[in-house]
Amino acid sequence: MEHDRTGQPGFAAGVLGALEVRLDGVPLPLGPSRQRSVLAVLLLAADRVVPIDRLMDRVWGARAPARSRSVLRTYLSQLRQTLAPAGVTITWQDIGYRLSIGTGEVDVHRFRRLLSEARAGNDPVRAVELADEALALWRGDPLAELDTPWAEEIRERLDNERVAAAADRIDWALECGRHRELLPDLFTRTAADPLNERAAGQLILALYRDGRQADALEHFQRLRRHLIDELGTEPGAELQHLHQRILAADLGPVRATAASPVPRQLPAPPAPFVGRQEELDRLDAALAETGGMGIAAVAGPGGIGKTWLALHWAHRHLDRFPDGQLFVDLHGFSPGGDQVDPAVAVRGFLDALGVDRARLPAEPAARAALYRSLVAGKRLLVVLDNAAGAEQVVPLLPGSPSCAVLVTGRVKLASLIDRHGARHVRLDVLTEEEAYALLAERLGDLRVATEPAAGELAELCGYYPLALSITARHAATRPRVPLAEFAAELRELGMDMLDNDDPAASLPAALSWSLRAMTGAQRTVFALLGSAPGPGISLPAAAALLGLSPMRTRKALQALEDASLIDRHAGDRYAMHDLIRAYAATVDVPEPERRAASVRVLDFYLHTAHAAERLLNPHRQPIDLPSPAADVQVHPLPDDTAAMAWLTAEHPQLLAAQQAAAAAGHHRVVWQLAWTLHTFHYRRGLFRDELAVWQAALTAAEPHPAVRSLVQRLLGRAHALLGQLTEATEHLNRALELAERHHDTALLAYTHYDLAGTWELSGNDQRALEHGERALDLFRGLDQPVREAQALNGVGWSAARLGDFETARSHCQAALVLHRRHHDAQGEAATLDSLGYVEHQTGRHRQAVHHYRRALALRRELGHAYEAANTLDNCGHPYAALGEHDQAREVWWEALELYREQGRTEDFERVRRQLDGLGAWPRITATVSAAR
Structure with a gap:
């Protein structure tokens, strides 16, 4: 609200910038541009008559429209109606119009009155205060909306008045002994206008009074040379007289002023304080004395310790701020919800700096200017705690590079970072x-x-x-x-x-206070993100969860990130601390909206994972999925490399999605998600995860016999991969019974194939061969050439294990032909590995190495780390048989590292013994972590 000089609400107008008129703080509508210009001219001549011809010239210049007097009368009539409630009148008097404002205020007239009062008095302290109040009225170019020659002349005249006022203010401040705080501005002024003798004299005097006599004299000589070179003249008499008085040390004492109190507003330091060394170092760097005002903005969610950190740093560095410390809690996020107005905070700072309340300027802008003047040149720390946003902070910034500012808040203060160079310090949980x-x-x-x-x-x-x-x-x-x-x-x-x-x-x-400034839609986004499965979420998954476009989703997530409720990581991924997530789950959202969001995100994960599985294993018998929910866009995956990358990034979310589906009773989604993860788990050796997803699938399995049989079979396979052979055969036999009961030939073939693998792991190669041959017969009858090739390789492997290498070779070679014909790289790699074993066992070691190397290349290309470790292990044996021990060491060492990463303890120990047996290299003492 605007006030007049008596402190009463009323009419106020500004022409020192874009035209602004307010009544009791409320802006008044002023109509079109030329109507506003008419008002500006009358305001500048307030309480004086402006002849009509002069008024028209000042508004339109040489571009007056046809019937301009009629247009002018219309404008004036509308202005009278607008201004009447404010008691402002526009009347015709003899030859022109007169605007009468009574007790109102126009900034340009107030500017002149304040300066007249300052120049008429004999108190430089009061003069500085009045000048600060006057200069604070300027908001840009005067009469900014007028483009006539008269307006240009007035702008130039007013700008000269402003420059003169600023120069007078410097003289008064020098009289008060504030030379040190003036030096940065004086250096800037003299650099911008090196021939300005008044500014030069002020700088020379300030330098002298700061104890820098040599610098003062050197600056005089530099100015003298410049004047001679540029203008061919010596400095003026006043400047030369100042020079002589400096040489004679005859400048007299500075007017004594009352000592200003040193503010010590910091609350007590937090106790105890632990850790945070990295953040303290970042604050040291941000607030170092580097010639510019240091500003650090500490951001983080509620309860993360922002104030704790700021106060600890401040108390640790009190010696750097001998002129005091100012502190204010801006209540940006607090129980009351009433944020501190910056004008109120400035008033508190002025009180702390010892300003007499009777001399406080009336205008908030003038008070802010006075605050900046008082702290200029001082080594002062300003702590602005719990800020709601940059709009609260910017009015409280000092203007001096000698000060430092430490801000805490929950939001990222973008404009403070962009416009004022603040250093952002993000605060996270403790280690x-x-x-x-x-x-x-x-x-x-x-x-x-x-x-x-x-x-x-x-x-x-x-x-x-x-x-x-x-x-x-x-x-x-x-x-x-x-x-x-x-x-x-x-x-x-x-x-x-x-x-x-x-x-x-x-x-x-504490967390709830972060939601107060949010819209209802943003609170809903926060609540739904809290229920999203997994430790994090990608942008596409979030779009599906929220049912929004990617662009709108990004904006919604940005708002939560700026509020320190979520963190953004590389790859457009977002994460929420577990406790914040737990709080988000309590935020009220209609249950139908929550259920719809859950269905959307589950559909996103299921359909994208299914697309990834089809890329990784295109020859696998597919499953049918219903169409995804509306507003769900399946993430595009161009190839199997992209599929592996996506599954790797989303694996924790996919496991959590299956758990969420089970909790919500979405049984179909549970077993279908398990199905989509099968190939990925096998390639990465994640057999414990494979077992867990199929155990969940068995619990939630649909009553359909084919589904139960599928779940039993793949659960048995998961047990087998973990060496749990008794459980494996139990589940596989149940799957076999179901397949036989329902005459499901395909399922019979798959189950016999998996039983063959299980019996092989148990060491019973004969039983493995029997099941493998049965699977081969069934696959041939189903016209599934890739599965036939897999069964051929399985039979060949079992034959090789039984010592029948001719049968093994013929079956594996037949399998290789089929795999290559149907572009099944995974099956080709497995068959090449089998052939490597056959050739090694029959003494053809060089050919064995060739097969193993080709199998290894394919498995690396597929990202099949688990089987790549086995092939490396196998490859070392023919190398050793050829006497090529360096090559054997190389592949076994790589196999050892993979076994260690995969937690395969027995394999790790076996390869370690193999390496020790080669000698020459130091014995390996590393251990492997517990198997996953």
Whole structure:
């Protein structure tokens, strides 16, 4: 709201920039551009008569329209109606029009009155305050909407008045002894106008009074040379007189002023404080004295420790700010919800800086200017805590490079970063070690060291500082209760245990404040993301979840990221901390909307995973999927490389999606998701995950016999791959029974094939051969050449294991022909591996190496890391038989690394013994992690 000089609400107008007219703070509608120009001319001549011809010339110049007097009368009539409620009148008097504003204010007239008062007085301190208030009225070019010659002349005249006012202000500030704070601006002014003798004299005087006599004299000599070179003249008499007085040290004392208080507004430092060394280093770098004002903006979600970090850093560096520290909590996110107006914060800063309230300027802009003047040149720290946005922060920035500003808030202050060079410091959860140290500080080293549950407590809190503090408070106030009980409560109650009637001690309350500034649609997005399966989500998956276009989804996610509720990672992926996710799940969203979102995201994962599986294993017997839900766009995958990359990135989400489908009773989705992951799991050796998805599928399997038989078969295969052969044969035999009962020839063939593999793993190659031959016969009858080729290779392998190498070779060669004819690279690699074994066992070691190398190349190309390790292992034997030990070491060493990565303990130990047996290289002492 605008105020007049008496402090009463009223009419205020501005022409020192784009025309602005307000009544009681509310903008008045001013009509078209020329009508606004008429008003601007009258305001500039307020309370004086403007002849009509002069008025028209000032508004239109030489471009007056036809019937311009009639147009002018229309404009004036409309303006009278608009301004009447403000008590502003426009009347005809003799030869022209007069605008009477009564007690209202026009900025240009106020500017002149303030300067007249400053120049008439004998108090430089008051003069500086009045000049600051006057200069703060400028908002740009005067009469910005007028383009007549008269307007150009007035603009030039007013600009000269502004320059003169700024120069007078410097003189008054020098009288007050504020020479040091003036130096940066004076250097800038003299650099922009090197021949301006007044500015040069002010700089020379400021340098002298700052104890820099040599610099002052050197600047005089530089100016003198410049004037002689450019204008052929010596400095003026006033400047030469100043020079002589400096040489004679005859400038007299500076007017004494009352010592300003040194503000010490920082709250007490947080205790205890642990860790955060990386963030402290970043603040050191951001707020280092580098010649420009350092601004650091610490951002993060509620309860992450932003204020904790800022105050710790501030107290650690008090020596860098001898002129004081200003602090304000802007209440951007707090229980009351009432944010602090920047004007109120400035008023508080002026009080802390010792400004007499009777001398406070009336206008907020003038107060801000006075604040900047008072802190200019001072080594001062300004801490702006809990900011809602840049609009709260910018008015509180000092204008001096000697100051530093530390801002905390939940939002990314984009304009502060872009326009003011602020350094963004993102705050995340504590490290595991820091979280443990925080508990030790709160609960005591002995209690934490002697109770193993301390580490579990830290993990259950997600290393989130406020959650850790709340949990530590529960434990510290109940020293006789074991930490294991608090861990159990936290597992059972989750977010409820971190709640409290005191909002300052409640994590849900702290997080809720972030939602207040959001729209309803943004809150819905936040809630739905909290229920998305998996630890993260990609942009395409989020679009499906939300039922939005990718562009709208990106904007929605950007809003949550800016609010520090989600994090963006490489590859357009987004993640949410577990505790924030738990809170999001409590945000109210209509249940039908939640269910629809769940169906969409499950359909996205299922259909995209199905497309990936078809690329990886195109010869596999397909399954039928219903069409995806509306608004679901399946992610495009151009080839099998893209399919492997997508499955790798989305694997955790796909496992979680299957669990979500099971919880929601979507049984079809459960077993179909398991089916889509089969080839990927096999290629990567993720057999425990393969077992888990098929166990879930068995629990949720549909009553259809073909589905139950499929699930039993692939569950048995998963057990076999993990060496759990008893369980494997049980499930495979059940699948066989179902297939025979329902006369499902294809399922019979697949099950016999899997039984062959299971018996081979158990060491019974004869049983393996029998099942393999039965599978081969069935596949031949089904006219499935690729499956026939797989069965041929299986029979060949079993024959080789039984020592029948001729049968083995003929079957494997026949399989190789079929695989190549039908472009089945995976089957070709498996067959080449079998042929390598056959050739090695029959003494044809060079040919064996050739087959193994070709199989290895294909498996690497397919990303089949599990089988690539086996082929490398196999390849070392013919190399060793040929006496090529370096080559044997090379492939076995690579196999060893893969076995270690895959957690294959027995294979790792066997290859290690093989390498030790070759000698020459140091014995291997590394160990492999537990098998997955």
